[in-house]
Amino acid sequence: MRQRSLIAITAALAAGALTLTACGSRDDDGGGSDSGNGGTTVVIGVDAPLTGDLSALGLGIKNSVDLAAKTANKEKYVEGVTFKIEALDDQGQASVGQQNATKLVANDDVLGVVGPLNSSVGEAMQKVFDTAKLVEVSPANTNPALTQGVNWQKEKVRPYKSYFRTATTDAIQGPFAAQYVYNDAKKKKVFVIDDKKTYGAGLAATFTEEFKKLGGKVVGTEHINPESKDFSAVATKVKNSGADVVYYGGEYPQAGPLSKQIKEAGAKIPLVGGDGIYSADFIKLAGAAGTGDLATSVGAPVEELPSAKEFVANYKAAGYKEAYEAYGGYSYDSAWAIIEAVKKVVEDNDGKLPDDARAKVVDAMQNVSFDGVTGKVSFDEFGDATNKQLTVYSVKDGAWGTVKSGTFTG
Amino acid sequence: MSGVGPVEPGEGTHVRDAPSAPRPRRGPLERYFEQHRRAVLGALLISAVLAGSGYLHATRPRPESPPAPPHPSQVTTVAYLNPQAVDVETDPRSFSFGVEVTVESDPPVTVTRISQPYAGLSVTSDPRTPFRTKAGSPRKIMITMRVTECGKVPRNVGLPFLDVTLRNTHAIQMHSFILGPRYAQDLSHALQVACSNDFR
Secondary structure (H helix, E strand, O other): OOHHHHHHHHHHHHHHHHHHHHHHHHHHHOOOOOOOOOOOEEEEEEEOOOOOOOOHHHHHHHHHHHHOOOOOOOOOOOOOOOEEEEEEOOOOOHHHHHHHHHHHHHHEEEEEOOOOOOHHHHHHHHHHHHHHOOOOOOOOOOOOOOHHHOOOOOOOOOOOOOOEOOOHHHHHHHHHHHHHHHOOOOOOOOEEOOOOHHHHHHHHHHHHHHHOOOOOEEEEEEEOOOOOOOOOOHHHHHHHHOOOOEEOOOOOOHHHHHHHHHOOOOOOEEEEEOOOHHHHHHHHHHHHHHHHOOEEEEOOHHHHHHHHHHHHHHHHHOOOOOOOOOHHHHHHHHHHHHHHHHHHHHHHOOOOOOOHHHHHHHHHHOOEEEEEEEEEEEOOOOOOOOOOOEEEEEEOOOOEEEEEEEEEEE | OOOOOOOOOOOOOOOOOOOOOOOOOOHHHHHHHHOOOOHHHHHHHHHHHHHHHHHHHHHOOOOOOOOOOOHHHHHEEEEEEEOOOOOOOOOOOEEEEEEEEEOOOOOEEEEEEOOOOOOOOOEEEEEOOEEEEOOOOOOEEEEEEEEHHHHHOOOOOOOOEEEEEEOOOOOOEEEEEEEOOHHHHHHHHHHHHHOOOOOO
16 A cells, blocks of 8 residues: 555656646747757758759758768767758759748748758748748858859859858859869860759859850850750750860759760760769769769868768768768768757757747857868858868769869968 | 405515507607607797787787878968069069968978969979978968960969979878969969060
């Protein structure tokens, strides 16, 4: 009898304590929710193409953010906070990305979003996030206008305070590619093709401008329809133009078949593109004819960065099915920047999330600085990465090999 | 007494040496062992001691080997400073500017070559290559360019760069340093002056 009374009293006290804890936990939360173990759950949203042609890159982004969240939880990097990810598929479509942005904003637990892949999608999401003061860090958007305004060539004006990126912009990537193609590869006559999208057209434009300034000649330009896979008409034009190189502004699902068809048309000249074609899938699509094709991509080669080696090993150990691809390291660093910002906000508020956590995270992001997978991670006054490295890769023996790297120090 | 205790030999019953049984035939190895028993046992003992020591040495706890030094391009920055005054009377086709080479962490980095990609320009530096830069001690380097052929220099490029070959104890690398828009403007200006009609 006595034992039974003791159990009853203990149970009643425990229930009371739990009720009090539950009541108290949400009062001063500006985001996040009770994780059930006395802590708070913070969600990092992910937006990327998880299905469709570009899913190789998108899944690499999602997995890398997941790895960052798991690493932070394992290390208990932010006291009392457990990170979770919520990944949404934008299918590479601006309108879907915008809907995803609205969905992520509606979830109070989301305090930061990593993504998207495509600059056109990023453009559509920026305003939604900025209105909600929700930080967005893209690992892959390279169009300069996203951080420096549409008139970036004349006057740089940051359009959205909540938008950041870890990738280098095409204001550097295009000219870097032009310098390599003209000076190192000694190509003087280029045929420029783009997919009319924000990223592709923007990159082709920055490449073309520098190539002409260097003394190179543009012997033809064409736009392709990204929905099509038959580029034979364009390939014939390339053949007849006498070009010694093709520059393509766009992504690998089109660049691969385009390269193949240009060579089949009889123009045995390299196709050069940006980070959008730097994928193992490009090589699969281009086939053997792709040997000698070139791509510039953001960042230094993985083998040069000890921190990247650790990331590669951890990614492998985590057992993700898909490769981390071109933006894995940048995605991990984007997520980690959010984690650092959350940590700062929590620590500045006596270990709890404040009411206006989202706005505070945006402010904290501006001053984030840490040694990431891709080197030192911090942001300039426009929200651009301060670490601006680029590498030229070429297709050799069925794989991308490093040719030359450069660092912007201006 | 009963039992089966040892039976003491009675008188006259002392054990005598029994005549030895005929020895079985032995092989040459056995004969050698018989003749050199001490030496063989000694050698075996020494071998065992050596093998044991070797094993212990090989499996001794060792401090973790230090991580490989970073690639030189990952710790080196070459930043543009400003144009330097030169005596145009001496060589109107030359112009100079300063850059700062900074190394973030050890080991020191040696710049073994500085070049630029344009066909109509040649480059020298002061100090001349190779020169060494230690972490925490940035070096100011004067770069002098000379126009060798005005028709082969770009007049107005957006992001020109310097190619610098870097070496440390880990690797040797050629790396491009894109010195930014201020360098681009100063370079364009210098090229326009150097290739003006005055001396063409």
